[in-house]
Amino acid sequence: MELTTDVTDTYSNQTDRNQSSEACSRDSALKTTVFPLLYTILFILGMSLNGLAAWVFLRIPSKSHFIIYLKNIVVADIIMTLTFPFKILSDANLATVGVRVFVCRVSSVLFYLTMYISILFFGLISIDRCRKTMWPFVGTNARRLFHRKLLSAFIWTSLFALALPNVILTSRRNTSDRFKCSDLKTDLGLKWHELVNHVCQVIFWGNLVTVIICYTLISKELYKSYARTRAQHEARQGANVPHRQLNKSSIQVNVFLVLAVFFVCFVPFHFARVPYTISQTRGRMFNCQQKLFFFQLKESTLWLSSLNSVLDPLIYFFLCKSFRTSLFNTLRLSPGRCGELGTDSTSTPLGNTQT
Numbered sequence: 001m002e003l004t005t006d007v008t009d010t011y012s013n014q015t016d017r018n019q020s021s022e023a024c025s026r027d028s029a030l031k032t033t034v035f036p037l038l039y040t041i042l043f044i045l046g047m048s049l050n051g052l053a054a055w056v057f058l059r060i061p062s063k064s065h066f067i068i069y070l071k072n073i074v075v076a077d078i079i080m081t082l083t084f085p086f087k088i089l090s091d092a093n094l095a096t097v098g099v100r101v102f103v104c105r106v107s108s109v110l111f112y113l114t115m116y117i118s119i120l121f122f123g124l125i126s127i128d129r130c131r132k133t134m135w136p137f138v139g140t141n142a143r144r145l146f147h148r149k150l151l152s153a154f155i156w157t158s159l160f161a162l163a164l165p166n167v168i169l170t171s172r173r174n175t176s177d178r179f180k181c182s183d184l185k186t187d188l189g190l191k192w193h194e195l196v197n198h199v200c201q202v203i204f205w206g207n208l209v210t211v212i213i214c215y216t217l218i219s220k221e222l223y224k225s226y227a228r229t230r231a232q233h234e235a236r237q238g239a240n241v242p243h244r245q246l247n248k249s250s251i252q253v254n255v256f257l258v259l260a261v262f263f264v265c266f267v268p269f270h271f272a273r274v275p276y277t278i279s280q281t282r283g284r285m286f287n288c289q290q291k292l293f294f295f296q297l298k299e300s301t302l303w304l305s306s307l308n309s310v311l312d313p314l315i316y317f318f319l320c321k322s323f324r325t326s327l328f329n330t331l332r333l334s335p336g337r338c339g340e341l342g343t344d345s346t347s348t349p350l351g352n353t354q355t
């Protein structure tokens with residue numbers, strides 16, 4: 001009798017575990033179908049738009065800080081886009097174990113590396129746009145341009161050095177075919193993974209504050225300049241000037257493009273990342289349902305971050321006049337009304353730059 005009860009208990013425990021591991025399996029339709037489809041769209045758009053952007057930027061000399069930063073973002077976006085096919089295959093369960101290990105060890109690490117490189121260069125772009133707005137007549141010279149190139153190399157090298165241990169310390173053999181990236185990490189690897197995520201949170205929130213401060217200063221400066229121009233115009237004509245209104249709204253859209261991209265793409269991920277990293281490194285604090293929830297939240301917001309690689313080319317188009325001109329020349333198109341985006345005198349110091 002006792003034996004029967006024991007066996008029944010063991011059986012029901014086993015069944016519970018199986019049921020709960022099924023309920024907690026990551027292999028939902030969201031992971032295996034929806035995200036692979038969404039990433040395929042991003043891959044096609046990202047390769048086309050960033051390929052075109054790289055081709056255009058190759059024709060533009062690095063004559064300003066702004067262009068140097070944008071070129072760095074194009075390179076980061078292309079590398080990020082190239083990691084998507086591995087993620088698609090792995091998430092859709094179409095990849096071999098070897099490819100899934102490669103995703104954990106190399107391609108995901110490259111993905112995050114390029115994401116934080118883009119975030120850092122966005123911060124630098126905001127500072128540069130702010131400087132241009134406050135001191136529009138201060139130019140640059142070869143020495144300063146060289147310093148910006150050195151700074152770019154420093155950013156790539158230091159983020160690479162920070163991410164490299166995530167590759168090296170993902171060295172444990174998988175014991176089953178169903179494994180998570182954290183299962184492949186050594187104890188030190190898990191600690192490093194947590195540390196890197198904390199550092200990356202600091203990088204992100206630091207840059208977000210920088211972008212907000214810079215664009216608030218830019219908006220103020222622009223408004224002053226707009227009010228001045230409008231007053232001069234009204235003094236001359238003594239009437240309302242509707243076409244100015246149109247220019248003002250186009251300026252504001254451009255000013256807030258960088259901010260909007262930053263908020264939509266990166267803020268949700270950085271909120272979701274905190275509990276997910278804790279669930280990876282201190283697993284006992286959560287049950288498997290909670291872990292699954294944090295994973296799905298992280299994956300959904302990660303897609304928004306990946307969307308950044310497709311939205312960046314829009315930023316080049318709207319904020320960089322040299323890019324637009326070179327693009328229209330390359331495609332042998334007439335700029336039409338788009339040429340006006342960067343020629344509005346009130347917007348010259350802003351993002352809508354001649355550089």
Ligand SMILES: Nc1ncnc2c1ncn2[C@@H]1O[C@H](COP(=O)(O)OP(=O)(O)O)[C@@H](O)[C@H]1O
Nearest residue numbers: 104108109112113163166180181182193196200
């Ligand atoms: N901010 C980061 N910088 C560099 N590498 C990272 C970063 N965040 C995670 N990684 C690495 O990317 C790989 C995938 O991590 P993660 O997305 O957390 O795992 P999972 O795909 O299992 O959810 C791991 O090797 C991890 O250490």
